[in-house]
Amino acid sequence: MMRTLLVRGMLAGLIAGVLATLFAYFFGEPSINAAIGIEEAGAAAHSHTHDPAPPAAHDHGAAAEPEEELVSRDVQSTLGLLVAVGVYGTAIGGLFSLAFAFVYGRVGKLRPRLTAAALGAFAFAVVFFVPFLKYPGNPPAVGKAETIGERTGLYFGFVALSLIVAVLAVVLRGRLTAKFGAWTAGLLGIGGYVVVMAVCAWLMPIIDEVGGDFPASTLWTFRVSSIGTQLVLWTVLGLTFGALAERVFAKKAVAVA
Known part of the structure; x- marks a missing residue:
């Protein structure tokens, strides 16, 4: 039973991770791209102000080429995001199944589906939302x-x-x-x-x-999208795992009968 719930939890976590990735891509990446643009503009302005280029007469070699990124921004915002959130969701799903197995029947007398939904809401508030209120996430350049x-x-x-x-x-x-x-x-x-x-x-x-010159709208959008991504993750995890767990316990009841 425990192994079955663990597998179901990891599967539910993977599904939740994929959907959370889609949400993060469409609602979170625009604010991240805007923050990266602000960071690059600030770095360029700082370079021109404090590190002027040497005179052309002293340039005896080829022009310096910009450092090449190991992983492009396009890959980071698509495949990289999917892998990171997918792995995170799968791991969280496994831990979620263990927590479910511990609380089911011990805290309240709810059905598996409702227990998983309540546990998902509990985890979202305790693991993410309350700590986020104290130490909210910041976009690049902050x-x-x-x-x-x-x-x-x-x-x-x-x-x-x-x-x-x-x-x-x-x-x-x-x-x-x-x-x-x-x-x-x-x-x-x-x-x-x-x-x-x-x-x-x-x-x-x-x-x-957060600097006083950083756009408040970009910061607001980033933090709201962060909350939304986690809300999608925990909601889908709780509902999906609850549906899968309900089937497991229904099959067990039929087998016992």
Whole structure:
């Protein structure tokens, strides 16, 4: 059963990754291309200002050729994007199936399809959306190269913190259900998670490296498309895996009968 769910999860993750890639290509790539154009224009202006070309009389060799890209931008935005998001979706799908196997029948009494949908919504909020509110993604030309390690560490640290607090909130909800009922206990669990994460977000360092001259519309479009890509990924993963898991449990019920 577990192996079957794992395979179904990876398949659902692959499907979700492909659809998320299509969304990212049509809605996210235009803002990335615009940001790359801004970055290249800024680099060119900086070069002309601080590093003027030597006089032509001193040029005894051929003109310097621009450094060739190892992977072209066209490949990065198509095949590269598909491979990256596809692999990510497949891996996430496998982890999603393990989480489903753990919570199914233990947290609530929902059918497999509804359990997977609820788990997908939970994962989107806890793994992506809440950390994104604190440390939103930035397009090219935004951020300093020397701080990328710090920014990456803070982001993944906040993701881990969000997961831990969310699990504790689910445990709290389970312990309060008998006393207050499922609805009230659920609200208390959600409220506790929101309060703790708000305090953590307030205490953790703030990183804002967006220059005042960077177009707000490009930044907005990039971040909205990032949210949309993740929303497509987790929604499709939850719904697709739920449908596949429903069939697995239906076949098991028929076999037992």
